Amino acid sequence: MKILVCISQVPDTTTKVTFTDNNTKFNTQGVQFIINPYDELALTRALEITEKQGGTVSAITVGLADTEPSIRKALAIGAHDAIRINAEPIDGFFVAEQIANYAKNEGFDLIFTGRESIDYNGGMVAGLLGEMLNIPSVNVITAIEIENGMAHLERDIDGGREKLTAQLPCVVSAQKELTEPRIPNMRGIMAARTKPLKVVEPTGSQANTQTTSFELPAPKGACKLIDAADAGKLIELLHHEAKVI
Amino acid sequence: MNIIVFAENQDGAFKKSSFEAISYASQIASATGGQVTAVSIGQVATDKLTELGTYGADAILNYQDAIFNQFTGEAYSKALAHAAKNKGADLIIISNTYSGKMVAPRVAAKLNAGMVSGVISLPETSNGFKVKRMVFSGKSFAEVAINTSVKVLSITPNSFTIAENPKSPSIETMDAGLSASDVKTETIEVARATGKIPLTEAELVISGGRGMKGPENWHLIETLADTLGAATACSKPVSDIHWRPHSEHVGQTGITIKPNLYIAIGISGAIQHLAGVSSSKVIVAINKDPEAPFFKAADYGIIGDALELLPKIIDAAKAFKNA
Structure with a gap:
Protein backbone atom coordinates (compact mmCIF):
# COMPACT_ATOMS: atom_id res chain seq x y z
CA MET A 1 0.00 0.00 0.00
CA LYS A 2 1.55 3.27 -1.12
CA ILE A 3 -0.26 6.33 0.22
CA LEU A 4 0.22 10.02 -0.51
CA VAL A 5 -1.17 12.61 1.92
CA CYS A 6 -1.51 16.22 0.75
CA ILE A 7 -0.66 18.71 3.49
CA SER A 8 -1.48 22.37 3.55
CA GLN A 9 -0.14 24.86 6.07
CA VAL A 10 -2.81 27.18 7.50
CA PRO A 11 -3.11 29.84 10.21
CA ASP A 12 -4.05 28.50 13.63
CA THR A 13 -7.84 28.52 14.20
CA THR A 14 -7.58 31.22 16.89
CA THR A 15 -6.07 33.68 14.38
CA LYS A 16 -7.69 37.07 14.13
CA VAL A 17 -7.67 37.63 10.39
CA THR A 18 -6.30 40.96 9.13
CA PHE A 19 -4.85 42.13 5.83
CA THR A 20 -2.01 44.36 4.62
CA ASP A 21 -1.01 46.11 1.38
CA ASN A 22 -4.33 47.83 0.88
CA ASN A 23 -6.26 44.64 1.72
CA THR A 24 -4.55 42.51 -0.88
CA LYS A 25 -2.41 40.30 1.38
CA PHE A 26 -3.15 38.19 4.44
CA ASN A 27 -1.24 39.65 7.39
CA THR A 28 1.02 36.85 8.68
CA GLN A 29 2.46 39.05 11.45
CA GLY A 30 2.31 37.09 14.71
CA VAL A 31 0.29 34.27 13.13
CA GLN A 32 0.99 30.71 14.23
CA PHE A 33 0.85 28.22 11.39
CA ILE A 34 -0.35 24.66 11.75
CA ILE A 35 -1.06 21.64 9.56
CA ASN A 36 -4.60 22.03 8.22
CA PRO A 37 -6.71 20.05 10.77
CA TYR A 38 -8.42 17.93 8.09
CA ASP A 39 -5.03 17.05 6.57
CA GLU A 40 -3.88 15.93 10.01
CA LEU A 41 -6.82 13.54 10.19
CA ALA A 42 -5.97 12.26 6.71
CA LEU A 43 -2.36 11.68 7.72
CA THR A 44 -3.31 9.84 10.88
CA ARG A 45 -5.78 7.59 9.08
CA ALA A 46 -3.19 6.85 6.36
CA LEU A 47 -0.73 5.79 9.06
CA GLU A 48 -3.34 3.57 10.70
CA ILE A 49 -3.96 1.84 7.37
CA THR A 50 -0.28 1.16 6.71
CA GLU A 51 0.29 0.03 10.31
CA LYS A 52 -2.45 -2.56 9.84
CA GLN A 53 -1.59 -3.82 6.40
CA GLY A 54 1.89 -2.57 5.56
CA GLY A 55 3.00 0.14 3.19
CA THR A 56 4.35 3.65 3.21
CA VAL A 57 2.91 7.11 3.73
CA SER A 58 4.41 10.07 1.89
CA ALA A 59 3.42 13.63 2.78
CA ILE A 60 3.42 16.29 0.09
CA THR A 61 2.95 20.03 0.28
CA VAL A 62 3.08 22.87 -2.22
CA GLY A 63 4.76 25.76 -0.49
CA LEU A 64 7.89 27.85 -0.09
CA ALA A 65 10.59 27.14 2.51
CA ASP A 66 8.47 28.69 5.28
CA THR A 67 6.15 25.64 5.15
CA GLU A 68 8.95 23.31 6.13
CA PRO A 69 8.05 23.17 9.85
CA SER A 70 4.61 21.80 8.91
CA ILE A 71 5.98 19.13 6.61
CA ARG A 72 8.56 18.20 9.27
CA LYS A 73 5.71 17.87 11.72
CA ALA A 74 4.01 15.46 9.30
CA LEU A 75 7.20 13.39 9.39
CA ALA A 76 7.22 13.59 13.20
CA ILE A 77 3.63 12.34 13.32
CA GLY A 78 4.79 9.34 11.30
CA ALA A 79 4.98 9.94 7.53
CA HIS A 80 7.84 7.91 6.06
CA ASP A 81 9.05 10.57 3.69
CA ALA A 82 8.01 14.01 2.44
CA ILE A 83 7.99 16.08 -0.70
CA ARG A 84 7.83 19.86 -0.86
CA ILE A 85 7.07 21.43 -4.19
CA ASN A 86 8.87 24.72 -4.02
CA ALA A 87 6.16 27.17 -5.10
CA GLU A 88 3.65 29.62 -3.70
CA PRO A 89 0.29 27.78 -3.67
CA ILE A 90 -1.57 30.32 -5.82
CA ASP A 91 -4.89 28.54 -6.19
CA GLY A 92 -6.42 25.07 -5.92
CA PHE A 93 -5.95 24.31 -9.60
CA PHE A 94 -2.26 25.16 -9.47
CA VAL A 95 -1.73 23.07 -6.33
CA ALA A 96 -3.59 20.07 -7.76
CA GLU A 97 -1.65 20.28 -11.00
CA GLN A 98 1.68 20.30 -9.16
CA ILE A 99 0.70 17.33 -7.03
CA ALA A 100 -0.74 15.44 -10.01
CA ASN A 101 2.48 16.00 -11.99
CA TYR A 102 4.48 14.57 -9.12
CA ALA A 103 2.11 11.68 -8.37
CA LYS A 104 1.43 10.45 -11.90
CA ASN A 105 4.57 8.31 -12.13
CA GLU A 106 4.82 7.29 -8.48
CA GLY A 107 2.18 4.57 -8.39
CA PHE A 108 0.27 5.66 -5.30
CA ASP A 109 -2.67 3.38 -4.40
CA LEU A 110 -4.43 6.01 -2.37
CA ILE A 111 -4.21 9.80 -2.15
CA PHE A 112 -5.63 11.71 0.80
CA THR A 113 -6.43 15.39 1.04
CA GLY A 114 -8.32 17.27 3.73
CA ARG A 115 -11.96 18.17 3.07
CA GLU A 116 -10.86 21.78 2.58
CA SER A 117 -8.18 24.04 3.98
CA ILE A 118 -9.48 26.17 6.82
CA ASP A 119 -7.94 29.32 5.30
CA TYR A 120 -9.07 29.47 1.67
CA ASN A 121 -11.77 26.79 1.96
CA GLY A 122 -11.50 25.86 -1.73
CA GLY A 123 -12.30 22.19 -1.19
CA MET A 124 -11.42 21.38 -4.77
CA VAL A 125 -8.01 19.70 -4.74
CA ALA A 126 -9.35 16.15 -4.26
CA GLY A 127 -11.71 16.37 -7.25
CA LEU A 128 -9.14 18.12 -9.43
CA LEU A 129 -6.52 15.48 -8.59
CA GLY A 130 -8.96 12.66 -9.35
CA GLU A 131 -9.74 14.11 -12.74
CA MET A 132 -6.13 15.00 -13.58
CA LEU A 133 -4.99 11.48 -12.69
CA ASN A 134 -8.12 9.93 -14.22
CA ILE A 135 -9.05 8.05 -11.04
CA PRO A 136 -12.12 8.24 -8.77
CA SER A 137 -12.36 10.94 -6.09
CA VAL A 138 -14.64 10.82 -3.08
CA ASN A 139 -15.21 13.85 -0.86
CA VAL A 140 -15.76 14.29 2.86
CA ILE A 141 -15.17 10.71 3.96
CA THR A 142 -15.84 9.81 7.58
CA ALA A 143 -14.61 6.20 7.34
CA ILE A 144 -12.24 4.20 5.16
CA GLU A 145 -11.13 0.56 5.17
CA ILE A 146 -9.09 -1.07 2.44
CA GLU A 147 -9.99 -4.65 1.52
CA ASN A 148 -8.96 -6.62 -1.57
CA GLY A 149 -7.83 -3.61 -3.54
CA MET A 150 -11.03 -1.72 -2.85
CA ALA A 151 -11.69 1.26 -0.60
CA HIS A 152 -14.83 0.89 1.53
CA LEU A 153 -15.95 4.39 2.38
CA GLU A 154 -18.54 6.42 4.21
CA ARG A 155 -19.12 10.02 3.25
CA ASP A 156 -21.34 12.91 4.31
CA ILE A 157 -24.15 13.80 1.94
CA ASP A 158 -26.77 16.53 2.32
CA GLY A 159 -28.90 15.43 5.25
CA GLY A 160 -27.26 12.05 5.76
CA ARG A 161 -24.54 9.54 5.13
CA GLU A 162 -23.63 7.30 2.21
CA LYS A 163 -21.71 4.03 2.12
CA LEU A 164 -19.79 3.37 -1.06
CA THR A 165 -16.84 1.56 -2.55
CA ALA A 166 -14.12 2.93 -4.80
CA GLN A 167 -11.60 1.01 -6.85
CA LEU A 168 -7.96 1.80 -6.14
CA PRO A 169 -6.17 3.95 -6.95
CA CYS A 170 -8.42 6.75 -5.76
CA VAL A 171 -8.42 10.15 -4.07
CA VAL A 172 -10.36 10.75 -0.86
CA SER A 173 -10.84 13.91 1.21
CA ALA A 174 -10.93 13.62 4.98
CA GLN A 175 -13.84 14.85 7.08
CA LYS A 176 -14.09 14.96 10.89
CA GLU A 177 -14.84 11.63 12.52
CA LEU A 178 -12.36 9.83 10.24
CA THR A 179 -10.09 9.35 13.24
CA GLU A 180 -8.55 11.28 16.12
CA PRO A 181 -5.46 13.31 15.20
CA ARG A 182 -2.13 11.98 16.42
CA ILE A 183 0.28 14.15 18.39
CA PRO A 184 3.97 13.64 17.60
CA ASN A 185 6.02 12.11 20.41
CA MET A 186 9.68 12.79 21.20
CA ARG A 187 10.85 9.73 19.26
CA GLY A 188 8.88 10.87 16.23
CA ILE A 189 10.29 14.40 16.45
CA MET A 190 13.86 13.03 16.65
CA ALA A 191 13.25 10.62 13.77
CA ALA A 192 11.75 13.37 11.60
CA ARG A 193 15.12 15.14 11.50
CA THR A 194 16.68 12.38 9.44
CA LYS A 195 13.72 11.29 7.34
CA PRO A 196 13.94 12.16 3.62
CA LEU A 197 12.42 15.50 2.63
CA LYS A 198 12.69 16.04 -1.09
CA VAL A 199 12.35 19.54 -2.55
CA VAL A 200 10.98 19.52 -6.09
CA GLU A 201 10.80 22.55 -8.37
CA PRO A 202 7.34 23.34 -9.77
CA THR A 203 6.36 22.50 -13.30
CA GLY A 204 5.44 25.51 -15.38
CA SER A 205 1.73 25.92 -15.03
CA GLN A 206 -0.15 29.14 -14.58
CA ALA A 207 -2.82 30.00 -12.09
CA ASN A 208 -6.34 30.24 -13.48
CA THR A 209 -7.55 32.54 -10.76
CA GLN A 210 -6.16 35.40 -8.77
CA THR A 211 -7.32 36.85 -5.47
CA THR A 212 -7.45 40.58 -6.06
CA SER A 213 -8.57 41.85 -2.65
CA PHE A 214 -9.86 40.90 0.78
CA GLU A 215 -12.58 42.42 2.90
CA LEU A 216 -13.57 41.98 6.53
CA PRO A 217 -17.25 41.55 7.40
CA ALA A 218 -19.04 44.74 8.37
CA PRO A 219 -19.28 45.04 12.16
CA LYS A 220 -22.64 44.12 13.67
CA GLY A 221 -24.79 46.82 15.20
CA ALA A 222 -25.57 46.70 18.90
CA CYS A 223 -27.20 43.56 20.25
CA LYS A 224 -30.80 44.14 21.34
CA LEU A 225 -31.24 42.55 24.74
CA ILE A 226 -34.52 40.96 25.71
CA ASP A 227 -35.45 40.65 29.37
CA ALA A 228 -35.09 37.02 30.54
CA ALA A 229 -38.48 37.22 32.29
CA ASP A 230 -40.05 38.00 28.94
CA ALA A 231 -38.01 35.54 26.81
CA GLY A 232 -40.99 34.63 24.65
CA LYS A 233 -40.90 38.14 23.21
CA LEU A 234 -38.01 36.91 21.06
CA ILE A 235 -40.43 35.10 18.76
CA GLU A 236 -42.49 38.25 18.24
CA LEU A 237 -39.36 40.29 17.41
CA LEU A 238 -38.10 37.67 14.98
CA HIS A 239 -41.44 37.77 13.22
CA HIS A 240 -42.37 41.47 13.20
CA GLU A 241 -39.00 43.21 13.37
CA ALA A 242 -36.35 40.87 11.92
CA LYS A 243 -38.92 39.21 9.64
CA VAL A 244 -37.08 35.90 9.53
CA ILE A 245 -39.89 33.64 10.80
CA MET B 1 -22.53 34.37 -21.48
CA ASN B 2 -23.77 30.91 -22.32
CA ILE B 3 -24.40 29.28 -19.01
CA ILE B 4 -24.78 25.67 -17.92
CA VAL B 5 -26.40 25.06 -14.52
CA PHE B 6 -26.38 21.74 -12.68
CA ALA B 7 -30.00 21.17 -11.61
CA GLU B 8 -29.46 18.68 -8.82
CA ASN B 9 -32.35 16.49 -7.75
CA GLN B 10 -32.88 14.31 -4.74
CA ASP B 11 -35.20 11.36 -5.29
CA GLY B 12 -36.63 12.96 -8.42
CA ALA B 13 -37.35 16.41 -6.95
CA PHE B 14 -35.08 19.38 -7.61
CA LYS B 15 -33.36 20.83 -4.61
CA LYS B 16 -33.99 24.40 -3.49
CA SER B 17 -30.31 25.09 -4.16
CA SER B 18 -30.88 24.15 -7.82
CA PHE B 19 -33.55 26.85 -8.17
CA GLU B 20 -31.18 29.32 -6.50
CA ALA B 21 -28.50 28.39 -9.05
CA ILE B 22 -30.85 28.84 -12.00
CA SER B 23 -32.09 32.20 -10.69
CA TYR B 24 -28.44 33.23 -10.28
CA ALA B 25 -27.58 32.13 -13.83
CA SER B 26 -30.65 33.83 -15.21
CA GLN B 27 -29.56 37.16 -13.74
CA ILE B 28 -26.11 36.83 -15.33
CA ALA B 29 -27.62 35.88 -18.69
CA SER B 30 -29.95 38.90 -18.55
CA ALA B 31 -27.02 41.21 -17.85
CA THR B 32 -24.54 39.77 -20.33
CA GLY B 33 -26.77 38.23 -22.99
CA GLY B 34 -26.78 34.51 -23.64
CA GLN B 35 -28.67 31.38 -22.79
CA VAL B 36 -29.24 29.45 -19.57
CA THR B 37 -29.24 25.69 -19.96
CA ALA B 38 -30.23 23.57 -16.98
CA VAL B 39 -28.74 20.09 -16.86
CA SER B 40 -30.76 17.42 -15.09
CA ILE B 41 -29.01 14.15 -14.32
CA GLY B 42 -30.88 11.06 -13.15
CA GLN B 43 -34.57 10.22 -13.19
CA VAL B 44 -36.83 13.28 -13.03
CA ALA B 45 -40.42 13.35 -14.30
CA THR B 46 -41.23 15.75 -17.16
CA ASP B 47 -43.57 17.93 -15.10
CA LYS B 48 -40.73 18.40 -12.59
CA LEU B 49 -38.29 19.22 -15.39
CA THR B 50 -40.48 22.04 -16.64
CA GLU B 51 -40.28 23.65 -13.17
CA LEU B 52 -36.76 24.70 -14.15
CA GLY B 53 -38.27 27.05 -16.74
CA THR B 54 -40.04 28.97 -13.98
CA TYR B 55 -36.71 30.35 -12.77
CA GLY B 56 -35.22 31.23 -16.14
CA ALA B 57 -33.91 28.06 -17.84
CA ASP B 58 -34.06 28.58 -21.63
CA ALA B 59 -33.25 24.95 -22.35
CA ILE B 60 -33.03 21.69 -20.44
CA LEU B 61 -30.65 18.87 -21.17
CA ASN B 62 -31.81 15.64 -19.60
CA TYR B 63 -29.33 12.84 -18.84
CA GLN B 64 -31.23 9.86 -17.57
CA ASP B 65 -29.28 6.72 -18.48
CA ALA B 66 -29.29 3.99 -15.84
CA ILE B 67 -25.67 4.85 -15.05
CA PHE B 68 -26.95 8.07 -13.44
CA ASN B 69 -29.31 6.29 -11.06
CA GLN B 70 -26.58 6.42 -8.46
CA PHE B 71 -24.72 9.65 -7.84
CA THR B 72 -21.03 9.41 -8.72
CA GLY B 73 -18.60 12.27 -9.19
CA GLU B 74 -17.17 10.56 -12.26
CA ALA B 75 -20.39 10.07 -14.25
CA TYR B 76 -22.08 13.32 -13.21
CA SER B 77 -19.02 15.43 -14.04
CA LYS B 78 -18.81 13.73 -17.46
CA ALA B 79 -22.44 14.60 -18.18
CA LEU B 80 -21.92 18.24 -17.18
CA ALA B 81 -18.77 18.61 -19.26
CA HIS B 82 -20.61 16.95 -22.16
CA ALA B 83 -23.45 19.45 -21.81
CA ALA B 84 -21.02 22.38 -21.58
CA LYS B 85 -19.31 21.36 -24.81
CA ASN B 86 -22.64 20.71 -26.51
CA LYS B 87 -23.80 24.25 -25.74
CA GLY B 88 -20.44 25.94 -26.13
CA ALA B 89 -20.84 27.19 -22.57
CA ASP B 90 -18.39 29.66 -21.10
CA LEU B 91 -19.79 29.53 -17.56
CA ILE B 92 -20.79 26.49 -15.50
CA ILE B 93 -22.72 27.04 -12.27
CA ILE B 94 -23.02 24.39 -9.60
CA SER B 95 -24.46 24.81 -6.10
CA ASN B 96 -21.89 24.04 -3.43
CA THR B 97 -23.82 21.10 -1.92
CA TYR B 98 -21.97 17.93 -0.94
CA SER B 99 -22.66 16.50 -4.40
CA GLY B 100 -21.80 19.80 -6.05
CA LYS B 101 -18.46 19.90 -4.26
CA MET B 102 -17.67 16.47 -5.66
CA VAL B 103 -18.64 17.31 -9.24
CA ALA B 104 -17.47 20.91 -9.74
CA PRO B 105 -13.68 20.41 -9.58
CA ARG B 106 -13.85 17.41 -11.91
CA VAL B 107 -15.82 19.50 -14.41
CA ALA B 108 -13.27 22.32 -14.08
CA ALA B 109 -10.37 19.95 -14.74
CA LYS B 110 -12.14 18.41 -17.76
CA LEU B 111 -12.77 21.83 -19.30
CA ASN B 112 -9.45 23.32 -18.16
CA ALA B 113 -11.55 26.01 -16.56
CA GLY B 114 -10.66 28.35 -13.74
CA MET B 115 -12.88 27.57 -10.77
CA VAL B 116 -14.01 29.51 -7.73
CA SER B 117 -15.89 27.75 -4.95
CA GLY B 118 -18.18 29.14 -2.27
CA VAL B 119 -19.21 32.15 -4.36
CA ILE B 120 -21.50 34.67 -2.63
CA SER B 121 -21.90 37.42 -5.24
CA LEU B 122 -22.94 37.90 -8.82
CA PRO B 123 -19.91 38.25 -11.08
CA GLU B 124 -18.50 41.70 -11.80
CA THR B 125 -17.94 41.64 -15.56
CA SER B 126 -17.17 45.28 -16.41
CA ASN B 127 -13.43 44.64 -16.30
CA GLY B 128 -12.62 40.94 -16.53
CA PHE B 129 -14.60 38.49 -14.40
CA LYS B 130 -14.58 38.76 -10.62
CA VAL B 131 -16.63 37.14 -7.89
CA LYS B 132 -16.72 37.36 -4.12
CA ARG B 133 -16.31 34.31 -1.90
CA MET B 134 -15.97 33.59 1.78
CA VAL B 135 -12.50 32.78 3.06
CA PHE B 136 -11.06 31.88 6.46
CA SER B 137 -14.29 29.95 7.05
CA GLY B 138 -16.34 33.13 7.13
CA LYS B 139 -13.86 35.35 8.96
CA SER B 140 -13.50 37.42 5.78
CA PHE B 141 -14.31 37.73 2.08
CA ALA B 142 -12.09 37.65 -0.98
CA GLU B 143 -12.58 38.99 -4.47
CA VAL B 144 -11.24 36.53 -7.03
CA ALA B 145 -10.63 37.08 -10.73
CA ILE B 146 -10.85 34.17 -13.19
CA ASN B 147 -8.52 34.39 -16.17
CA THR B 148 -9.67 31.44 -18.29
CA SER B 149 -12.25 31.67 -21.07
CA VAL B 150 -14.37 28.87 -19.56
CA LYS B 151 -15.24 29.33 -15.90
CA VAL B 152 -16.74 27.16 -13.16
CA LEU B 153 -18.47 28.70 -10.13
CA SER B 154 -19.79 26.77 -7.18
CA ILE B 155 -22.19 29.04 -5.35
CA THR B 156 -22.96 28.94 -1.63
CA PRO B 157 -26.46 27.65 -0.81
CA ASN B 158 -28.80 30.21 0.84
CA SER B 159 -26.82 33.12 -0.68
CA PHE B 160 -29.15 33.97 -3.53
CA THR B 161 -32.88 34.38 -3.66
CA ILE B 162 -35.04 32.27 -5.90
CA ALA B 163 -36.65 34.58 -8.44
CA GLU B 164 -39.23 33.69 -11.05
CA ASN B 165 -38.40 34.45 -14.66
CA PRO B 166 -40.77 32.17 -16.59
CA LYS B 167 -39.55 30.57 -19.81
CA SER B 168 -40.83 27.66 -21.85
CA PRO B 169 -37.69 25.59 -22.11
CA SER B 170 -37.08 22.88 -24.68
CA ILE B 171 -36.25 19.51 -23.15
CA GLU B 172 -33.64 17.45 -24.93
CA THR B 173 -32.73 13.92 -23.90
CA MET B 174 -28.99 13.47 -23.97
CA ASP B 175 -26.53 10.63 -24.13
CA ALA B 176 -23.12 11.35 -22.61
CA GLY B 177 -21.72 8.17 -24.12
CA LEU B 178 -20.74 6.64 -20.79
CA SER B 179 -20.14 2.97 -20.20
CA ALA B 180 -20.04 1.05 -16.92
CA SER B 181 -16.23 0.99 -16.97
CA ASP B 182 -16.17 4.80 -16.72
CA VAL B 183 -17.43 4.58 -13.16
CA LYS B 184 -15.16 3.08 -10.54
CA THR B 185 -17.22 3.96 -7.48
CA GLU B 186 -20.38 2.25 -6.35
CA THR B 187 -23.01 3.40 -3.88
CA ILE B 188 -23.81 0.71 -1.34
CA GLU B 189 -26.28 2.47 0.94
CA VAL B 190 -27.78 5.92 1.34
CA ALA B 191 -29.11 6.87 4.77
CA ARG B 192 -30.93 10.18 5.18
CA ALA B 193 -32.71 11.29 8.30
CA THR B 194 -36.32 11.53 7.21
CA GLY B 195 -38.36 14.60 8.02
CA LYS B 196 -35.27 16.51 9.12
CA ILE B 197 -34.01 19.62 7.36
CA PRO B 198 -30.39 19.25 6.26
Missing part, protein backbone atom coordinates in the same frame (compact mmCIF):
# COMPACT_ATOMS: atom_id res chain seq x y z
CA LEU B 199 -28.25 21.77 8.12
CA THR B 200 -26.48 22.99 4.98
CA GLU B 201 -29.77 23.95 3.33
CA ALA B 202 -31.65 25.23 6.36
CA GLU B 203 -32.95 28.79 6.50
CA LEU B 204 -33.44 28.58 10.25
CA VAL B 205 -30.94 26.91 12.58
CA ILE B 206 -31.18 26.26 16.32
CA SER B 207 -27.82 25.46 17.84
CA GLY B 208 -26.78 24.30 21.30
CA GLY B 209 -23.54 24.45 23.26
CA ARG B 210 -22.27 23.25 26.60
CA GLY B 211 -24.70 25.57 28.32
CA MET B 212 -27.32 22.90 27.54
CA LYS B 213 -25.61 20.91 30.34
CA GLY B 214 -26.10 17.49 28.77
CA PRO B 215 -27.46 15.53 25.81
CA GLU B 216 -30.58 14.67 27.82
CA ASN B 217 -31.70 18.31 27.49
CA TRP B 218 -31.49 18.37 23.70
CA HIS B 219 -35.19 17.64 23.36
CA LEU B 220 -35.67 21.36 24.10
CA ILE B 221 -33.52 22.33 21.10
CA GLU B 222 -35.31 19.76 18.95
CA THR B 223 -38.76 20.89 20.04
CA LEU B 224 -37.97 24.51 19.25
CA ALA B 225 -36.45 23.48 15.90
CA ASP B 226 -39.44 21.32 14.98
CA THR B 227 -41.87 24.06 15.97
CA LEU B 228 -40.15 26.66 13.80
CA GLY B 229 -39.19 24.27 11.00
CA ALA B 230 -35.50 24.70 11.72
CA ALA B 231 -32.45 22.44 11.54
CA THR B 232 -30.39 21.66 14.64
CA ALA B 233 -26.67 22.33 15.07
CA CYS B 234 -24.11 22.37 17.84
CA SER B 235 -20.75 23.79 18.92
CA LYS B 236 -17.41 21.98 18.65
CA PRO B 237 -17.10 21.06 22.37
CA VAL B 238 -20.53 19.46 22.23
CA SER B 239 -19.61 17.24 19.28
CA ASP B 240 -16.16 16.52 20.75
CA ILE B 241 -17.72 15.08 23.91
CA HIS B 242 -20.24 13.18 21.76
CA TRP B 243 -23.39 14.85 23.03
CA ARG B 244 -24.24 15.41 19.36
CA PRO B 245 -22.96 13.96 16.06
CA HIS B 246 -20.04 15.65 14.27
CA SER B 247 -22.29 16.33 11.29
CA GLU B 248 -24.03 19.00 13.41
CA HIS B 249 -20.85 20.85 14.32
CA VAL B 250 -20.79 24.35 12.87
CA GLY B 251 -17.68 26.50 13.03
CA GLN B 252 -14.30 26.88 11.43
CA THR B 253 -13.46 23.17 11.58
CA GLY B 254 -17.05 22.11 11.06
CA ILE B 255 -19.68 23.33 8.66
CA THR B 256 -19.95 26.97 7.60
CA ILE B 257 -23.60 27.98 7.31
CA LYS B 258 -25.47 31.02 6.11
CA PRO B 259 -29.06 30.73 7.31
CA ASN B 260 -31.56 33.58 7.71
CA LEU B 261 -31.73 32.93 11.43
CA TYR B 262 -29.18 31.36 13.77
CA ILE B 263 -30.13 30.93 17.41
CA ALA B 264 -27.12 30.04 19.58
CA ILE B 265 -28.12 28.60 22.93
CA GLY B 266 -25.50 28.16 25.63
CA ILE B 267 -22.63 28.82 23.19
CA SER B 268 -20.05 31.38 24.33
CA GLY B 269 -19.04 32.44 20.83
CA ALA B 270 -15.36 31.53 20.43
CA ILE B 271 -13.73 32.99 17.32
CA GLN B 272 -13.70 29.55 15.62
CA HIS B 273 -17.43 29.14 16.15
CA LEU B 274 -18.32 32.66 15.02
CA ALA B 275 -16.33 32.07 11.82
CA GLY B 276 -18.76 29.38 10.76
CA VAL B 277 -21.98 31.31 11.48
CA SER B 278 -21.21 35.02 11.23
CA SER B 279 -22.74 35.31 7.75
CA SER B 280 -26.16 34.38 9.10
CA LYS B 281 -28.66 37.15 8.45
CA VAL B 282 -29.98 37.37 11.99
CA ILE B 283 -28.17 35.97 15.02
CA VAL B 284 -29.70 35.39 18.46
CA ALA B 285 -27.45 34.60 21.43
CA ILE B 286 -28.82 33.07 24.60
CA ASN B 287 -26.25 32.77 27.36
CA LYS B 288 -26.12 33.12 31.13
CA ASP B 289 -22.79 34.96 30.93
CA PRO B 290 -23.39 38.62 29.99
CA GLU B 291 -19.71 38.82 28.93
CA ALA B 292 -20.06 35.98 26.40
CA PRO B 293 -18.43 37.11 23.11
CA PHE B 294 -21.50 35.94 21.19
CA PHE B 295 -23.45 39.03 22.35
CA LYS B 296 -21.02 41.17 20.32
CA ALA B 297 -21.87 39.20 17.17
CA ALA B 298 -25.61 38.89 17.80
CA ASP B 299 -28.61 40.99 16.76
CA TYR B 300 -30.72 39.81 19.69
CA GLY B 301 -29.65 38.49 23.04
CA ILE B 302 -31.14 37.05 26.18
CA ILE B 303 -29.02 36.74 29.31
CA GLY B 304 -30.12 33.76 31.34
CA ASP B 305 -29.99 30.02 31.85
CA ALA B 306 -30.80 28.10 28.67
CA LEU B 307 -32.81 25.42 30.41
CA GLU B 308 -35.04 27.99 32.11
CA LEU B 309 -35.47 30.21 29.03
CA LEU B 310 -36.10 27.55 26.41
CA PRO B 311 -39.51 26.38 27.66
CA LYS B 312 -40.76 30.01 27.56
CA ILE B 313 -39.45 30.48 24.02
CA ILE B 314 -40.95 27.16 22.91
CA ASP B 315 -44.35 28.18 24.33
CA ALA B 316 -44.18 31.48 22.45
CA ALA B 317 -43.11 29.70 19.24
CA LYS B 318 -46.00 27.24 19.53
CA ALA B 319 -48.47 30.05 20.15
CA PHE B 320 -47.05 31.93 17.15
CA LYS B 321 -47.35 28.88 14.88
CA ASN B 322 -50.89 28.14 16.05
CA ALA B 323 -52.02 31.74 15.69
